[in-house]
Amino acid sequence: MSDPDPKLRPATQLIHAGRIRSNLDENAEALFLTSGFVYESADLAEAVFANQVEHFQYSRFANPTVTMLEQKLAAIEDAEACRCTATGMAAVSAALLCGLKAGDRVVAARALFGSCHWIVSTLLPQYGIATEFVDGADLDAWRVALSRPAALVLLESPSNPMLEIVDLRAVSALAHEVGALVVVDNVFATPLLQKPFELGADVVVYSATKHMDGQGRVLGGAVLGRKKWIEEVFQPFFRNTGPSLSPFNAWMILKGLETMSLRVAAQSKSAEAIATFLEASPQVARSLYPTLASHPQRALAMAQMSGGGTLVTFELKGGKAAAFAMMNAFRIISISNNLGDTKSLATHPATTTHMRIGAEERAKLGITDGTVRLSVGLEDVQDLIDDLTQAMQNIK
Numbered sequence: 001m002s003d004p005d006p007k008l009r010p011a012t013q014l015i016h017a018g019r020i021r022s023n024l025d026e027n028a029e030a031l032f033l034t035s036g037f038v039y040e041s042a043d044l045a046e047a048v049f050a051n052q053v054e055h056f057q058y059s060r061f062a063n064p065t066v067t068m069l070e071q072k073l074a075a076i077e078d079a080e081a082c083r084c085t086a087t088g089m090a091a092v093s094a095a096l097l098c099g100l101k102a103g104d105r106v107v108a109a110r111a112l113f114g115s116c117h118w119i120v121s122t123l124l125p126q127y128g129i130a131t132e133f134v135d136g137a138d139l140d141a142w143r144v145a146l147s148r149p150a151a152l153v154l155l156e157s158p159s160n161p162m163l164e165i166v167d168l169r170a171v172s173a174l175a176h177e178v179g180a181l182v183v184v185d186n187v188f189a190t191p192l193l194q195k196p197f198e199l200g201a202d203v204v205v206y207s208a209t210k211h212m213d214g215q216g217r218v219l220g221g222a223v224l225g226r227k228k229w230i231e232e233v234f235q236p237f238f239r240n241t242g243p244s245l246s247p248f249n250a251w252m253i254l255k256g257l258e259t260m261s262l263r264v265a266a267q268s269k270s271a272e273a274i275a276t277f278l279e280a281s282p283q284v285a286r287s288l289y290p291t292l293a294s295h296p297q298r299a300l301a302m303a304q305m306s307g308g309g310t311l312v313t314f315e316l317k318g319g320k321a322a323a324f325a326m327m328n329a330f331r332i333i334s335i336s337n338n339l340g341d342t343k344s345l346a347t348h349p350a351t352t353t354h355m356r357i358g359a360e361e362r363a364k365l366g367i368t369d370g371t372v373r374l375s376v377g378l379e380d381v382q383d384l385i386d387d388l389t390q391a392m393q394n395i396k
């Protein structure tokens with residue numbers, strides 16, 4: 001097991017960190033597609049199960065290909081430990097359920113990925129856990145909610161789909177005063193554009209399905225945190241409930257990570273150009289992107305992020321009819337609820353990802369019938385702008 005200098009920059013770590021090389025000296029990471037491992041003697045098996053000898057046992061607990069991915073992600077994030085999961089939602093649900101118990105209280109930002117919202121609003125209360133949503137951008141609301149004891153705080157920033165920014169440093173400080181564990185879903189920012197641990201987070205979760213695979217192939221997730229929390233709180237839950245990542249998917253994500261810094265930089269640059277183009281388009285009521293001068297929280301975004309990310313959200317003046325007319329006319333951009341892919345993808349949140357939360361909750365989040373979320377891909381940016389231009393000409 002080789003562990004390069006942890007002070008290497010992220011682009012280098014994405015390629016070299018966390019490698020486990022077998023005695024065959026392979027260059028590319030090996031795919032250990034095996035469910036179990038063998039012991040050369042019954043004595044060794046006994047010692048392994050007694051934790052006296054380190055040895056892979058069973059791929060639900062750990063697998064060398066998955067371990068390489070975990071070590072790489074821990075290196076980029078500067079985290080003490082990482083566990084990878086089958087999906088992003090397995091990461092979020094396990095990170096929450098592993099430590100919470102009946103009688104606990106959870107405070108969450110209202111603007112959460114749809115399934116994260118369901119876990120907080122519907123699942124946790126079934127287990128006797130009280131939950132409360134606050135407007136993530138409103139520090140006074142956090143202050144009120146965190147003036148009482150809480151076990152855990154869950155938030156994402158920038159949020160899906162309105163790209164709202166939560167003040168990670170301030171909210172983490174308030175949460176820690178009442179003893180809450182701060183869990184940050186960092187999918188939209190990626191580990192390259194925002195470092196939640198430096199801003200006070202205790203646990204960072206990812207859907208590796210998004211920018212990490214980055215090519216729309218496999219699902220995966222990751223949970224990062226302190227060694228003590230991962231080993232003593234997370235691992236027993238993980239090992240015994242089994243949300244483990246397939247070694248094959250881990251291997252795909254390892255390959256995706258090698259190019260993530262190039263993809264995220266190029267896609268973010270295009271996203272900013274597209275957001276600027278949309279802002280000047282007559283059919284567009286507003287264009288949201290964290291680094292645009294018009295973003296209401298630009299200063300905060302610039303203070304805690306090193307780039308605006310690969311997503312742009314905009315509102316068409318003509319509502320649902322305009323959004324559908326434009327989306328149905330796209331030639332390059334596809335209609336899809338996924339994001340972080342090399343292919344540009346457009347979503348109409350009100351009728352898809354945010355349909356289930358209802359009109360009232362959508363209004364609170366600022367999601368209108370004219371809102372469109374665009375995950376900007378790796379195509380030539382001028383071709384994407386041309387596609388948006390011709391598609392918007394179909395708006396009556």
Ligand SMILES: *Cc1c(COP(=O)(O)O)cnc(C)c1O
Binds near residue numbers: 187
């Ligand atoms: C996609 C996503 C998830 C869930 O990840 P899956 O891999 O689809 O399970 C959670 N949070 C955010 C912000 C996401 O974009």
